[in-house]
Amino acid sequence: MRLGIDIGGTKTAAVAIGEDGELSDQVRMPTGFGADQVVATALRTVERMSELAGVPATAFASIGIGIPGAVDSRTGRVRHAVNLGLEGLDLGVRISDRLGVDVRVENDVKAAALGAHHLLGIADGIRAHSMAYLNLGTGLAAGIVLDGVLLRGGHGVAGEIGHIPVDPVGEPCGCGQRGCLETVASGSALARMWPTEHPLPARDLFDRAAAGEPAALEVRERFLTGVADAVRLLVLTTDVDDVVIGGGLAALGGDLLEGVRGILERWGRSSAFLASLDLPHRVQVIPNGFPAAAVGAALIGGPAWQRS
Structure with missing residues (x-):
């Protein structure tokens, strides 16, 4: 064991x-x-x-x-x-x-990537599957598994896409830059864009948007666009087979998945290049309650990962 x-x-x-x-x-x-x-x-x-x-x-x-x-x-x-x-x-x-x-x-995010990879391997029987785990928590980061090997990078920062600036006049980021992806697609971003006393701010936002509240619709669109940006970025830079969304905000489940896929589909209708990548079908949300980081941590101790 x-x-x-x-x-x-x-x-x-x-x-x-x-x-x-x-x-x-x-x-x-x-x-x-x-x-x-x-x-x-x-x-x-x-x-x-x-x-x-x-x-x-x-x-x-x-x-x-x-x-x-x-x-x-x-x-x-x-x-x-x-x-x-x-x-x-x-x-x-x-x-x-x-x-x-x-x-x-x-x-922990890299460990969770291994856990998500393990889950996909059980589901489809492919052990050398290439995927990215997009962690939407307080911040935003990714873990990448290419051909069954965890990508760490030369300095251990592979996957830190939350600190890629996407808006030069956007909000200041805790990393010292401005307009980073994390400032629009993360739990901290939602807390800033949608201040509320509700115990589940993201759920409150999505429920109000579903009810047609204009302000909620605007914030939800901005957030989902940021997540879709992250999916597109991961596919264009690593060409992974799947992008699995995890982290605390993954509890939004189908609402999150449908929203992100909808934006990716819209982009595909105006870009033959993006349409050819089939982005909507590459993204999925990890099952609620699956302990990805703990499972990945267990796999880290195994001999197969000591060579990665």
């Missing part, structure tokens, strides 16, 4: 994958803040998964961890993760030393 842990800003999830590829029950618990608490959270998660599996931690063939922020996947060092209060944490080494098990660490 291989154990995968997804350490998020507020919660941590874990799942184990057996030799047959089947997933165990998922474990969830709160994430601590700061280096020592993050390490303690990971150790508690391993302990709980060990209890459920009825085996000691050393029985896991490997342990993989997905975590937000800048990660050196070769050393397991988290260079920084602002939302977790981390700067220079040797997470892989600390967990490995405590448990005596090989531990690998990867950025």
Whole structure:
């Protein structure tokens, strides 16, 4: 069994994958803040998964961890993760030393890309499938799997398309640029464009747009156009077979998928080139509740991914 842990800003999830590829029950618990608490959270998660599996931690063939922020996947060092209060944490080494098990660490979006790739492989039986995982959360980023291999890039920033400027006079971005894709197609973008006290701002926006509210229609169109831009960008730069949308905003489900496909279809009607790429049929939304990052983290620990 291989154990995968997804350490998020507020919660941590874990799942184990057996030799047959089947997933165990998922474990969830709160994430601590700061280096020592993050390490303690990971150790508690391993302990709980060990209890459920009825085996000691050393029985896991490997342990993989997905975590937000800048990660050196070769050393397991988290260079920084602002939302977790981390700067220079040797997470892989600390967990490995405590448990005596090989531990690998990867950025959470890249881990989720592997998880989504695994899901597609189960669905269509193609293991060397090329796809991009478009994460729509507080920010926007992508993980890319080409011919079965995770694309990290020379400096680990492959897929950071949220910081590609698309509007030179647009909103300032947290990265220091202006008009980045993330400023129109992300949870933070929706919070700015659609301020509301509703507990689910994106759902509130889409429901009001469906009811014909003009302001909601305008914001929804801008958001969906940004997501469609991201899909087009990923296909044009990597020519992946599929773009799988995940992250918190993927909970919009069919409303999100239909909206993005509608814009891509409209673009195709005015561009024979885009029409030839069949963009609408390349995009899909990950099933609600599928633990992509935890599944991908488990796969990171496997030998097939150590060569990627």
